[in-house]
Each structure stands twice: as C-alpha cells, then as structure tokens.
Amino acid sequence: MRQVSTKDITDKVRDLCISAACDLEPDMSTALRAAREKEESPLGKEVLGQIIENFEIAGAEGLPMCQDTGISVFFVELGRDVALDGPLYDAINDGVRLGYKDGYLRKSVCHPLKRINTGDNTPAIVHTSIVEGDKLKIKIAPKGAGSENMSRLKMLKPAEGVEGIKAFVVETVREAGGNPCPPIVLGVGIGGSFEKCAMLAKKALLRPVGTKNPDPDLVQLEADLLKMINDLGIGPMGFGGRTTALAVHIEAHPCHIASLPVAVNIQCHAGRHKEAVI
Amino acid sequence: MSEPVRISAPLTDEIVGKLRAGDKVLISGVLYTARDAAHKRLIELLDAGKELPFDIKGQIIYYVGPTPERPGQVIGSAGPTTSGRMDAYTPRLIELGLKGMVGKGARSKEVLDSIRKHKAVYMAAVGGAAALIRRSIKKAEIVAYEDLGPEAIRRLEVVDFPAIVVNDAEGGDLFMQGVQKYRRVS
Numbered sequence A: 001m002r003q004v005s006t007k008d009i010t011d012k013v014r015d016l017c018i019s020a021a022c023d024l025e026p027d028m029s030t031a032l033r034a035a036r037e038k039e040e041s042p043l044g045k046e047v048l049g050q051i052i053e054n055f056e057i058a059g060a061e062g063l064p065m066c067q068d069t070g071i072s073v074f075f076v077e078l079g080r081d082v083a084l085d086g087p088l089y090d091a092i093n094d095g096v097r098l099g100y101k102d103g104y105l106r107k108s109v110c111h112p113l114k115r116i117n118t119g120d121n122t123p124a125i126v127h128t129s130i131v132e133g134d135k136l137k138i139k140i141a142p143k144g145a146g147s148e149n150m151s152r153l154k155m156l157k158p159a160e161g162v163e164g165i166k167a168f169v170v171e172t173v174r175e176a177g178g179n180p181c182p183p184i185v186l187g188v189g190i191g192g193s194f195e196k197c198a199m200l201a202k203k204a205l206l207r208p209v210g211t212k213n214p215d216p217d218l219v220q221l222e223a224d225l226l227k228m229i230n231d232l233g234i235g236p237m238g239f240g241g242r243t244t245a246l247a248v249h250i251e252a253h254p255c256h257i258a259s260l261p262v263a264v265n266i267q268c269h270a271g272r273h274k275e276a277v278i
Numbered sequence B: 001m002s003e004p005v006r007i008s009a010p011l012t013d014e015i016v017g018k019l020r021a022g023d024k025v026l027i028s029g030v031l032y033t034a035r036d037a038a039h040k041r042l043i044e045l046l047d048a049g050k051e052l053p054f055d056i057k058g059q060i061i062y063y064v065g066p067t068p069e070r071p072g073q074v075i076g077s078a079g080p081t082t083s084g085r086m087d088a089y090t091p092r093l094i095e096l097g098l099k100g101m102v103g104k105g106a107r108s109k110e111v112l113d114s115i116r117k118h119k120a121v122y123m124a125a126v127g128g129a130a131a132l133i134r135r136s137i138k139k140a141e142i143v144a145y146e147d148l149g150p151e152a153i154r155r156l157e158v159v160d161f162p163a164i165v166v167n168d169a170e171g172g173d174l175f176m177q178g179v180q181k182y183r184r185v186s
Helices: A006-022 A026-038 A042-061 A088-102 A158-176 A194-204 A216-230 B013-018 B036-047 B090-095 B109-118 B130-134 B146-151 B174-182
Strands: A002-004 A073-079 A082-084 A125-131 A136-140 A152-156 A184-191 A245-253 A260-267 A274-277 B005-009 B024-033 B060-062 B100-103 B121-124 B137-144 B153-167
Touching: A002 A006, A006 A088, A006 A136, A006 A274, A026 A042, A026 A245, A042 B130, A073 A088, A088 A125, A152 A158, A152 A194, A158 A184, A158 A216, A158 A260, A184 A194, A184 A216, A194 A245, A194 A260, A216 A245, B005 B013, B036 B090, B036 B146, B090 B109, B109 B121, B130 B153, B153 B174
Parallel strands: A002 A082, A073 A125, A184 A245, B005 B024, B024 B060, B060 B100, B100 B121
Antiparallel strands: A073 A136, A136 A274, A152 A260, A184 A260, B024 B153, B121 B153, B137 B153
16 A cells, blocks of 8 residues: 555645636647647637636736636546545545635635525535546646536437437537636536546546547547537637637547437636646 | 727727728727626626726726736736626626726627627737736726736726727627638538
C-alpha cells in the first residue's frame, strides 16, 4: 500500500480549481484558432477573435476566462493500492472551498429549491472509479450553467436506431442555438442505462478535443453528426456561421434489449479541464 | 466587417432607432447589472406597488454575475449570462422604460414583441469573454440586493463595452438572419 495524505489532495484540488478557471488547455485553444481560420462569416470570425483574445488575457493576467466558474465536477481514479489518511470527499471539498476563495472565483452552488448559495461552491460533484495501481488521478471539469442547461437525455426506442440518435442530437443543438456559447464540443453517451449514458456523455467531454473514439462505427457517427451540426448554420454565439461545434465525442456502452438511452452534454467554448496525479 | 457604432448609455429613442440587427456597438456610459434573483425581486417590488431601486427609464440592463474582484480591482471577470432566463420579467421592465438589454442567447416572442412595441433594443456580448469585457468596466458599485452576491444589482460605468445588436426596434433579428444565411439544410 502507498500512503497518500488528504492534505496533498486538498492542495492539488485548490490549484486545479484556479488553473482550470484561468488557463485554457492547448487542445481547446488550438481548435478555436483553427476554427477562426476557417470561419466564413465575418461576424463569426470576429466573435472567435474575441474568444481567443479573452482566453489570452485570462491566462496572462490570472483571471477567470468566464464569470461562470461553474459547479466543480471531478473524475477521480483511485488506485486500489492507495491508502488514504482521511475521507476523500472531505479532502476534495476542502480544496474546492480554498480554490474558489483564493482564486476569487464565483460561487455558483445553491440549494435547488430555496436557492440559498452555499457560499463556497461546495459540495463538489465527484465521480470515483477504482483502478489498478498506487496512484490517485484527479480530473476537474468545472461546468457553467449556460451549456449544461442545454444538455438533454432521451430514452429512445431501439427501432429508432442510428437515425433516431442523429435526429435527437441535432435537434438538441438546434434548439440550444446561441445559448450554450458556441462553438461547442458535444459529448454524446449512447447505451448503458438512464444514468450511465449521462455519465458517458460527460466523460466524453474529457477527451482532448477532436480525438476519435477507437470504434470505427462510432468514428463515422462522430463525423456525420459534426457535419450535420455545422450545417445548421448557428455559428459562433449563434450569430450565423460554419463553426457551431468543434468536435463530437461519443462514448457507448451495452444496454438492455428494450432500451436505447442517449444523452447529449454540451460543452461551451470555455472547455475547462485539468488533471493531476498524486 | 463593418466598423462598430459608438453609443452612449442611458439610451434615447434616437439612438435606439439607428441600431440594426448585426451592428457591432461600443457602449459608453452606465449599465445596470441584474440576473435571475434580482429580476424576481424587482418584479415583487412592482407587484407591491413600490418603486424600483434605480430609475429604469432609458437604461440598459446587463445580465451578468461577475466573479469577485481582487483587492484593488474594480470588478472581476464579467461576461454575459443567458438572457432567456429573464424573459418572464423583461416585458414589464420594458413597459416601464427599460431601453436596452445585453446578454447572450435568444429571447422569447413576448420579449421581441415588447422590444418592437416600445422601441427597445436587445444586444449580445460574446459569452465567456469575461476577462476581455472586464477591461471596459471602469467603475462598479452595488445599488441594491448586496445579499445576492454575484446577483446583486450593480451600477457600472463603461467605456467602449463591446456588443452586437441582435434584436432591433424594427423587428430585425440577427439570430434568424445569420443562421438562415449559413444554413445548409432545409
């Protein structure tokens, strides 16, 4: 067993909260720059220019790139040979509390009905999986509400098949229009169960933007969906243009013979994710 | 890309009348911030027959919940939030003289009807461009609902605040026009 201190986890999580809010990862910035080169709409090009200038300012000045610094979502891979000296979730929440305070990030978490803000952006949403090894991997993917609110899940009939999936995904993006801050990245979860496909959709967003699913059938579906979505003409911020989505990432899982769950999780252009290994 | 139109806020009928969907604008003057919870309270005040905490005539409301400012800073990062969440409250404020709104995303039919009827304008800023937009905000003070934190109503003084006209007083709609132009499907 390898001893890992929860204090280390808290410190790492604090830093991850701040760096995720202020520094866009290279995969997103490369994709946005490529999109600006290709965009045909002059207004769309201008918007992409402002988006690029914005993340450059944010990175250089250590400012949050978006005022919605999101609800804190974590994917934790806990090696089975790791021994923790305290409760994992408390350590993560302590890190969020510190990060959102020290980084001057917006606290956006409240009671769902009373709408009273918890004041420190906790509790975080944490998804944990147990893996081989003696390491602890923490991925943070803070999520703003503009894009999260436009996300959807539907239980299709198996007879609806691939065409049904395409229609649902494209309709979700069409109805979202400019709200989720396009250009977006689309995470699509297919199969599993009601909750599994939502998880898959979100997990798909963690892949570096534009990386393909290893399954050739899904690669084709990813490419088809990306074309269909960009043919909608929504464009940057919904003002019209060719760049509505930068990529479509699909993750699939076997499902019940009577089911075909599909979830679409929309990621805005501020696709924030960071990871640390302890 | 055409040059931006410089406008001053509060707005007049003359300024609003000149703006057309698709225009790039640079706003200088005063903006008031308000989002979901603040709008709810404003409407509750009106329902109770009370006065609003600021004179709304001619004003622009900017839908934003900024990040906290660091010591010595005027404001934190301050990009627009989704305007559609304010649709239920907006026509009532336009009737009272609200002339402009800045946010992101599309508005309801009721809001668009009200914009045309009362000669107002809806503008969008680039969503997420919070560090960039912040540079145009020179002064910020809370005027109401401090307890709402990021959702408090703030009076902002801005210089060359960048926005794009989405819905003008003549019924022009950038979202419809722009998307139609680039759509490749029926």
